[in-house]
Amino acid sequence: MDIFRGPDLNSSSSCNSTGSVHVTPSKSQKDLGVQLVLSLALGATALITFCVLRPRWPQLYAARKRRIEPQIRLPELGTSFFGWMPKLYRITEHEVLASAGLDAFVFLNFFKMAIRLFCVMGFFALVVLLPINNRFRDFRPTFGDNKTEDGKDISQLGLSPTLLPLDDDDSSFGMYKGGHHKDLSSERTYLWAYVFFTYLFVAMTMYTINWETIRIIKFRQDYLGSQSTVTDRTFRLTGVPEDLRSEGRVKHLIEKLEIGSVECVTMCRNWKEVDDLMDDRDKLLRKLETAWAKYLQSQNKDKQTQRPGQVAAPANGNPTPHIDEEAGETQRVLEDNTDNPHMMEGERPQTTIRYGPFLLRSRKVDAIDYYEEKLRRIDSKIVAARKKDFKPTDMALVTMDSVASCQMVIQARIDPRPGSLLTKATPAPSDLVWKNTYAMRGIRRLKSWSITTFICILTILWIFPTVFLASLLSFCTVEKTAPAFAAWLKDHPIMYSLLQNGVPTLVVSLLNVAVPYLYDWLSNYQGMISHGDVELSVISKNFFFTFFNTFFVFAISLTGLDFLSKLQDFLKDTSKIPRAISDDVEWLSVFYISFIMLQGIGLMPFRMLEFGSVVLHPIYRAMSSTPRDYAELEKPPVFQYGFYLPTALLIFNLCLIYSVLRWGFAILIFGIIYFVLGYFTFKYMVMYAMDQPQHATGGAWRIICYRIMIGLIIFEIVMVGQIAAESAFVQSIFILPLIPFTIWYSYYFKKRYEPLTKYIALRAIRSTEDHEDAVLMDEQFADEGESRPSQALFRRGSTLDEYREKGVTFVNPSLVVPLKQPWVYRDPPPLPTEEETNTSTEELPSLVMPNTVSGLGIGDANVWRDSGADAA
Template identity: 40%
Template sequence: MDGSLPPNDPRGRPTLVMTTQLVIAGSLGLSAFIAFCILRNQWADLYAARTIHHPGLPPLPKSFFGWIPALYKIKEEQILEHAGLDAFVFLGFFSMAIKLLCVCTFFAVAVISPIRLHYTGNYDDTAYGDYISKTFIRIINPGTGRTVEDPSSKEPEEYSAYLWCYVAFVYIFTFITGWFLLRQTHHIVRVRQSYLGNQNSITDRTIRLSGIPVDLRNEEALKDHIESLQIGQVRSITICRQWKELDNLMNRRRKMLANVERAWTEYLGDDGAKRSARSVPIASSLPQSPPIPLRGDDGSTPLLEHALLPNVINGTVSYGHRRPVMRIGFLGFFGKMVDKIDYYTARLEKIDQNVKLARHKEYKATPVAFVTMDSVASAQMAAQAVLDPQAYRLIATNAPAPHDVIWPNLYKSRFERLIRGWFVSSVIALITVALFIPIGSVAALLNPETISKFWPALGRALETSTLLNALVTGFLPTFLFTLFNIIIPFVYNGLSNLQGFVSHADTELSVIGKNFFYIFFNLFLVFTVAGTASNFWAVIRDTTQIARLLARSLKQLSHFYINLIILQGIGMIPFRLLEFGVVFKYPFIKSFSKTPRDYFNLYKPPNFNYGLFLPQPLLILIICLLYSCMSTKILTFGLIYFILGYFTFKYQLLYSMTHLQHSTGKSWPMIFYRVCIGLLIFQLTMAGSLVLQGAFYLSALLTPLPISTFILMYNFYKHCIPLSNFIALRAIRQHQDRPQGSHTLDEERERNQVYINPNLVCPLEEPWIADPAGRIINVHFD
C-alpha cells in the first residue's frame, strides 16, 4: 500500500482547498500591496493625509519598498507622540500577539507536531487526518512504503503518552499567555501613567458631575459646594442646560448654509470649487478675499431672472452667468418663481437672527455639569471620591475631551438614555437570532454531502470538478463569513450612536463590545458549536455536552479556520492599506460634490474606528489559542496575519487615517478580558478533546487551569482597572517638572478648548464660495 488517496477522497480535499485559498488570497493581497506601493506617492492626499497637518511625523522614503523598514523602525515613543495612547494600546496588542504566537508556533513545530506525527501519522489534529504528513512520511521512509499506524491500533498506554503532551502544553500555553498579558498590562499602565501624569490638559483637570440636586444647579452654588469639600479650587463650571432649541436652529442653519453654497456653485460653476479643495488647509481658517458686490457698476439691482454676477479673474470683471431660479411651492413644482441665491440667503439671515436671540435665552439647567479644577491631582481625587452621602447624587467621573463630547446626549434624561439602551439591546438580540439561519447556511457549504441534499445538480458538479469543489467548499464559505464580518459591524456602530452615550469614545468602546459579541457569538460559537440543527438541540438538551461538541466541531472546522485566516491575513489585510472602501466610495461621493465644502470634506482623511477594526484580530487570536495544540498551520498563518496587520495598522494610524475619539487607552481592559475568555474556551475545548479520545483522567487534570484564569482576571480587575481609568497621584507629582515648551498630542489637540456647547459660541460661518480661480471668497449683500 503506497498511502496514496483515491480521487475525490475527502482526506485529500482540505489540501486542495488550502492550496486554492493560498493562490486566491495571495493574488488578492499581492496585487493590493503592489498597487499601494505604486499609488502611495501618487495619491499622497489619501495615503499620507496626516502628514499635511502633522509635519513632525517621521518621513518615509518614496522608494517602492523603502517605506517598510522605515516604518518598522518607528518606536513606541514616536507612536505615542504622533498617534496617542489609543494607537499605542492597539498596536501594542498586535505586538504582544506576534510574540505570543511566535513562542506557541515554535513549541508546536518543534515539540507537539513531531510527537503527534510519531504517534498518529498526522502533523495536525484534524477530522480527516493529514494527507501532507502522510506524503512527508513516504518521502522520508521510501523503503517501507507505508504510513504510520492509525492511533486506534496502538496500545492504550502507548497512546496516552501522546495525549500527555496535550495536557502539558495546555498548561504551558495558558501560563505563557497569562505572562504576556500581565507583561503588556504593566507596560501599558506604566506608559499611560507617565504620559497622562506628564501633561496638564483641560481634560485631565475636569470632572463630569451627574445627579446634581436642584439647589446646586447654578454655577456659584455648585462652585462653593465643591470647594467646601476641600479637594481643590474650581477654575470653571459649565452646567449643561436644555439647549435643544439652539441645537435645532444650528442644524437648520447648516442645512441652509449648504443650500446657499450649492446655489452659488450652480451660478458660478464647480470648476472653482474643485480647485479650492486643496487650497483650504483647515475648515476653521479660510483665506479672506475682498467681497464680490452683487450690484452692477451703475448701482442698479439686476432683475431676479436676469441678475448677473461679476466674475473676478485676475482683477478683470466680466458678466455672463445667469442666476439660478426656483419655485418655492410644493416640491418645487408650484408657487412663485424666485432667485435661488437671494431666497436661501434671506432664509439664512433669518436663521442667524434667531440663533443670536437663542444664544441669549435662559435655558433650564440639567443635573449634569463639567467642573474644571485648578490641578490634575484635584480632578483625579474628585473623580475617585464619594462626594455625597445620598445615592445617585453628585456622581463624579473623568470628563471626556471637549471635542469628544456629544452635547445633545448630555441633556437627555436618565430615563430616556435607559430606554434607548434597552431598545438597542433588543434590536441586537433580534439581529443575533435572525443571523442563525444565514450563518447555518454558510456552515452547510463546507460539506459536499449537505450541498448534494439541497442542490443535487451542484453536488454532482462538485464530484466531477475538484477545482469547483475547492472554490465552493473552501473559498465561498470564508468569503461569505468575511462579508458578514464587514456588514454587521457597521450596523452595530449605527445602533451604538443611537444609544445616547455622552462621548464619542464611550460610543467607540461600546461598538468594540457589541461587535466582539457578534463576531464571537454568532460567527464563532454558533457557527462552530451549533452549526447544525442537531448540534443546536443537543446543546439545549444537555449543556454538559458543550465541551465535547466544541472539541469535535473544532476538529471538523480546522480547515475552514485555516482558510479563513489565510483570506483575512494574506488576502484582506493588504486591502486595508489601499483603503478600498474609501476609494470605492470616492467616485460616488464626488459625483454629488458641488461646493467647496463638499470637495474639502472629500479630501479629509478617513476616521479610524477601533470598534470596527479591533474585534476581528481578537477573534483571530482566540482561534489561534484554541488550535494551538491541534493545528500548527493555524498558528503559522495566525502569526502571518498579525505581522501583516501590525505594519498595515501602524501605517494607517500614523500616516493615512485620523482617530478623533479620545479614550486614553481604555480599550486594553476589554482586550485583556476577551483574551482570558479565549483561554477559558481553549481549556474547555482541550478537556473535551481528551474526553472524546477516552482520556478522562487526563481531562480532569486540566481542572485547575480555569481557576487560575479566573484568578488572573480578578487580579487584573482588582489592581489594574483603577490604573486604567485614573491617574495615580504619585505619577502626577513625579512629572510636574518637564522641559519648557514640550506638549503631548492631547495638549496640542485641546489647546484653547473649553467645556461649552459649541453652538453657544462658535462663529456663524459665511458661505464657502469659490471663484473660477479656486480662491475662497466671502460674499456680502449691500
C-alpha cells in the same frame, strides 16, 4: 498525506438525507495550497498597487501627515517603491505615542504582544507537539451521521463516533479496518503532553498580559501625568440635586471639600432648541451653496458658448456678478461633475415652495434668494436663542485648578446618598456628544439597555443567515440543486476547492466587514456621553458578533440545516456542548487556517490600500457640487478601532484555542504572519493616512485583556472535551482547575490593574518643578533597561493632547461657534467676528446680488418672503 477526510466526490453516500453536510470547507492539504495561492495573489496585487499609488496620491495615503500640526513631526517615508517599509519599521513606539496618541500606542502594542507570545508558542507547537500529534493523532473524522462508509453504525462496532487513530500502515480513507480498531489504552499517555502544554500556554498568556499591562500603565501614567490639559483638570458631576443646579452652588460645594480651587463650572442645560437650530442652519447653508454652484456653472457654460471676444449678456439686463479669479479651477470641477441640461442660458436655479392652508399652494421662486432669506431668519433665531437662560440638568462639568485636585475628586465619593453627586472622568470637549449631556439619565439608560438587548437578539438571529449561506456553499447542496455544475466541479478539483474552502472564508470575512457598520450606527443612538465611549462600545459589540458567529456557530454544528435540532439537544443536555465543540473544532481547523490566511495575507494589504475609499471616492466626487463638498473630500478618513480590533481579537483567540491541537502549529504560524502584517499595516494607517478625532486614553486595553480571558476559558473547555473524547478522564480532570483559576484571574486583573487604566495616579502627576519626583520615577524605569518615556517623548514640552486642546473650553459649540457664511468660490469665506455673530439679521451682509434676477423684483420677492418662507 491528507490529515482530514472530506466528502468523497465520487460517492453519493457522502451527503446525508438533508442534502447538506458540512458548513466547513473540505479539509485536504491541497485546499490549503489553493487558499494560500489565492491569498498571495490578492495580497501581492494590493501591495504593489499601494506602492505605485502611494507617492501619486498623497492626499489619500498621507492625508493625516499633510493636515496635522507642524509641531508634530512624522518621519518622511520617501517616494521609493519599497523604501518606505524600513523607515516605517524604524519608527519607535515613543514616536507613535507622541504623534498618534495613547489609543494608537495601545492598539499597536497588542499586535506586538501577539507576535512575541505566538512565536514562543509556535516554537513548542512545531518542535514538540507536531511530532506527538503526527505519531498519535493521525485522524480520520467520521461523517455527520456517525456511520461508516458501508453504512454500519459506529456505536454497534464499539467505535468512538469522534476522532479515531488508524493503524500506521493504513493508507485508506476508511474509519476502520476489517471491523477492528486499535486498543487506545496504551496510547493515552501522550495526552499528558496536552495537559502540560495547556497549563504552559495559559501561564504564558497570563504572564504576557501582566507584563504588557504593567508596561502600558507606565507609559500611560507618564504620558497623562506630564500634561495639564483642560480635560485632565475637568470632571463630570452627575446626579446633581435640584437645589444645587447652578454654577455658583456647585463651585461652592466642591471648594468646601478643600481639595483644590475650582476654575470654572459648566452646568449642562437643555440646549435642544439651539442645537436643533444649528442643525437646520447647516442644512440650509448647504442648500444655498448648491444653488450658487448651479448658477455659477450655468454662467460658466454661457461664457463657453459665446464666440471669441463676445461678452455674455447678463440675464434681464442685470450686471454680471463678480467672479473671483481664483475660482476658475473650482468652476471647472463643478462643470465636470454636474450637468443641468434643463437650465436656460443665464437662468438662476429655482425651488418650489408651498404655503397656504395645509401647504396646498405652491410657487417657484429664485432658490438663491429663497435660501438666503431662510438663512437670515434662522440666524436671527439662533442669535436670540443664544441669549436665553436654559433649564439646567443634573450634570455639570467642573474644571479644577490642577490635575491632582481633579483626580482626587474623580477617585472619591463626595455624597453619602446613592446615585447623588457621582464623579467621573470627562472626555475632551471635541469628544463630547453635547446632545446627550442634557438628556435625562433614565432616558439614556433606557436607550442603552434597549439597543444592547436588540443587538444581542440581532447577533443571535445572525445564526440563521450564516448557517443558510454556509449550507448553500456545501458541495451536497450544489449537487442537489445543480447536478451539472456539481459534475463539472468533480472534474475540476481546484474549482471545487475554491467553492468549499475559499468562498466560505470570503463570505465570513465580508460579513465581518459589513455588520460592524450596522452596530456602529446603533451604538451612536445609545445616548453615550462621548465618541470615545461609542468607539469602545462598538469594539465590544463587534467582537461579540465576530466571535459568536465565526467560532461558536460553526463549532456547535457542522450541518447547516440540522442546526435547530442540535440546538434542541444541547438545551436538553448542556453537558453535550463541550464534547460537541471539541469534536467539531478538529473539523474546522483547515477552515480557520484559510480564514487567517485570507485575513492576513489576502486582505490586510487592501486595508492599507484603503480599497473602500478608492472605490467610493469617484462616487462621492460625482455627488459633490460645492467647494465645501470638495474640501470635505480632502479630509483623511477616520480610523475606527471598532472595525479593526474585533477581528484581530478573534484571530488571537483562535490561535490560543488551536495551539495544542493537530493543526495548532499551522494556525500559529499564519497567526504570526497576520499580526506582523497587521502591525505594519495599522502602523502606517494611524500614523500617516487616517485621523483619530476621539481618544479614549488607551481604554481599549481593558477590552483586549478581558476578551483574551474569554478565549482562554474557551481554550480550556475545548481541551477538556478533546481529552475526554479519548476516554482519558484523569487527564481531563487535571485541566478543569484552570477554568475557575482563569475566572479568578479576571477579577484579580479588574482590582489590581483596571483602575490604573482609567485614572491618573497622584504620584504620576507632576509639574516642571517636580525634578525630584521625576528622578525617582526614572529610577523605576532603570531596571527595565530603557529610558523613561518622558525623556524622549516630551522633550518638546508638550503632548499630542495638549496640541489638540489648546485654547478649547467646555462650552457647547452651538452657543459660541461662529455662524459660517456660504462657501461660493474657491477660497473659503472668512469667519465672522464675535460682534458680527451677535448682530441682528438686518445687519448681516448679503451674498445676493443687488436688484433681482429671473424676472422677480424686490416687491415680488417680498410676496414669498411674507407668505411662504417659513412654511416651506
